[in-house]
Amino acid sequence: MMETTTQFSWAYPYILPTILLILSPIIGGLLIGIDRKLTARLQNRRGPPIVQPFYDMLKLFGKEDKIVNRSYLVFGSAYSSTVVLSTALLLFQYDLLVVTFVFGLSFIFLVLAGYSARSQFSFVGATRELMQMMTYEPILLLIVFMIRLVTGSFEVEAIFDASQPLLFTLPLAFLALLVILPIKFRKSPFDISTAHSEIAQGPTIEFAGKYLAIVETGHFFEMFFVLWFIGLFYVQSWPIRIGLMVFAFLFSLVVDNATARLRVDQMLKQVYIVGMILLIINLAYIIVTGSWIV
Amino acid sequence: MSIIEFARKKSPWVLHVNAGGCNGCNLELLSCLTPRYDVSRFGVYNTDNPKHADVMIVIGPVTLKYKEIITNLYNQMPDPKVVMAVGTCTCTGGIYQGCYGHCGALDQVLPVDVYVPGCNVRPEAIIDGLVLALDMLNEKERKILEDKKAKAKGVA
Ligand code: SF4
Numbered sequence: 001m002m003e004t005t006t007q008f009s010w011a012y013p014y015i016l017p018t019i020l021l022i023l024s025p026i027i028g029g030l031l032i033g034i035d036r037k038l039t040a041r042l043q044n045r046r047g048p049p050i051v052q053p054f055y056d057m058l059k060l061f062g063k064e065d066k067i068v069n070r071s072y073l074v075f076g077s078a079y080s081s082t083v084v085l086s087t088a089l090l091l092f093q094y095d096l097l098v099v100t101f102v103f104g105l106s107f108i109f110l111v112l113a114g115y116s117a118r119s120q121f122s123f124v125g126a127t128r129e130l131m132q133m134m135t136y137e138p139i140l141l142l143i144v145f146m147i148r149l150v151t152g153s154f155e156v157e158a159i160f161d162a163s164q165p166l167l168f169t170l171p172l173a174f175l176a177l178l179v180i181l182p183i184k185f186r187k188s189p190f191d192i193s194t195a196h197s198e199i200a201q202g203p204t205i206e207f208a209g210k211y212l213a214i215v216e217t218g219h220f221f222e223m224f225f226v227l228w229f230i231g232l233f234y235v236q237s238w239p240i241r242i243g244l245m246v247f248a249f250l251f252s253l254v255v256d257n258a259t260a261r262l263r264v265d266q267m268l269k270q271v272y273i274v275g276m277i278l279l280i281i282n283l284a285y286i287i288v289t290g291s292w293i294v
Numbered sequence: 295m296s297i298i299e300f301a302r303k304k305s306p307w308v309l310h311v312n313a314g315g316c317n318g319c320n321l322e323l324l325s326c327l328t329p330r331y332d333v334s335r336f337g338v339y340n341t342d343n344p345k346h347a348d349v350m351i352v353i354g355p356v357t358l359k360y361k362e363i364i365t366n367l368y369n370q371m372p373d374p375k376v377v378m379a380v381g382t383c384t385c386t387g388g389i390y391q392g393c394y395g396h397c398g399a400l401d402q403v404l405p406v407d408v409y410v411p412g413c414n415v416r417p418e419a420i421i422d423g424l425v426l427a428l429d430m431l432n433e434k435e436r437k438i439l440e441d442k443k444a445k446a447k448g449v450a
Binding site for chain 1: 298299300301302304305332334336337341343345370374435
């Protein structure tokens with residue numbers, strides 16, 4: 001017995017991330033299903049079943065794919081694979097900065113996919129997607145830098161080793177993360193790039209059949225990635241960690257139903273102002289309490 | 295029934311096209327999507343994008359100006375696809391019979407699979423029509439596959 005534990009002990013830290021990586025599209029899909037169900041209940045409707053996203057996915061695999069050109073298929077697949085890559089990097093506790101940049105790269109690929117199809121809707125969608133990226137990326141990066149300030153390293157392990165949970169040292173940064181959350185979920189009030197019935201799905205408009213299914217699977221992973229990132233703010237205890245994820249999910253859902261879509265310039269101004277003020281106050285708090293590790 | 299055929303029955307994405315009706319049936323169709331009839335509980339999702347759609351719901355006796363647009367939309371939809379003519383004026387011309395500005399009925403322009411008569415139609419009738427259309431989707435896909443096989447054999 002003793003023999004086996006020492007033999008395979010190197011593998012233990014990899015077991016949970018591997019299982020989670022395999023499960024993450026399923027979790028992400030179920031979350032989208034729960035989201036649709038709860039939205040329907042909030043509007044006094046019955047709503048589709050929770051497994052509806054998987055039905056959609058399977059159906060899309062059985063449809064003809066009308067291909068316009070090659071390049072947008074390449075960029076679409078690149079989008080999904082970079083999202084999977086960033087999820088894997090986060091789960092296997094790689095450098096947080098690299099994780100954020102790879103995640104940003106996935107958005108870039110989606111924008112390129114939008115630009116490479118000759119359709120004005122996908123063009124407008126891609127431009128808006130780019131604006132959204134410009135809005136959330138600086139704030140996300142600043143949050144990552146502040147995590148570096150309080151833990152002393154960009155490694156995710158440093159968060160686990162920290163004496164205090166991140167939520168206590170970076171409470172306002174957490175709020176800033178909640179502000180940019182709807183941008184990443186592409187939900188109201190920031191569902192500007194995929195504006196349903198305004199520009200008809202934005203960058204993904206020209207995708208059909210299994211290629212659309214691949215891009216949608218990327219969304220499943222994205223959903224899981226963002227929530228897992230939020231879970232990093234309290235890694236010391238599992239119940240609170242999962243509670244934070246559930247809270248963020250429900251928060252985005254309620255905000256989605258309570259607000260209307262904003263214009264691009266409104267989004268840019270509001271998110272920058274609110275996010276920056278929150279982050280600056282939090283920075284002052286770190287300096288005053290002396291939790292700054294150089 | 296394969297798993298994809300099952301999934302296809304569970305998630306029809308509809309494209310709503312108004313080709314020049316009086317708007318009466320449009321409102322009935324929209325009431326299908328609102329809490330009272332809520333077709334989204336069957337997985338119906340109203341896309342505004344022909345490239346994602348399975349079922350095309352057309353309302354109105356295609357006006358001459360709209361003829362080109364609607365054939366364009368039809369050609370953009372990926373197979374298997376089903377066309378539903380909703381409203382009497384879409385099926386036969388209805389109260390527009392004999393007018394100069396339209397094609398007469400939808401089946402003069404596109405191959406129609408399901409006719410839902412009524413001026414204006416009841417939302418229940420639209421739901422019935424959708425259920426019929428769902429069975430048709432799988433039939434069509436099987437036919438396309440058979441055609442493909444026959445073609446492959448013919449070539450070999
Ligand atoms: S069927 Fe009658 S109510 Fe419906 S769109 Fe045509 S004219 Fe209007």
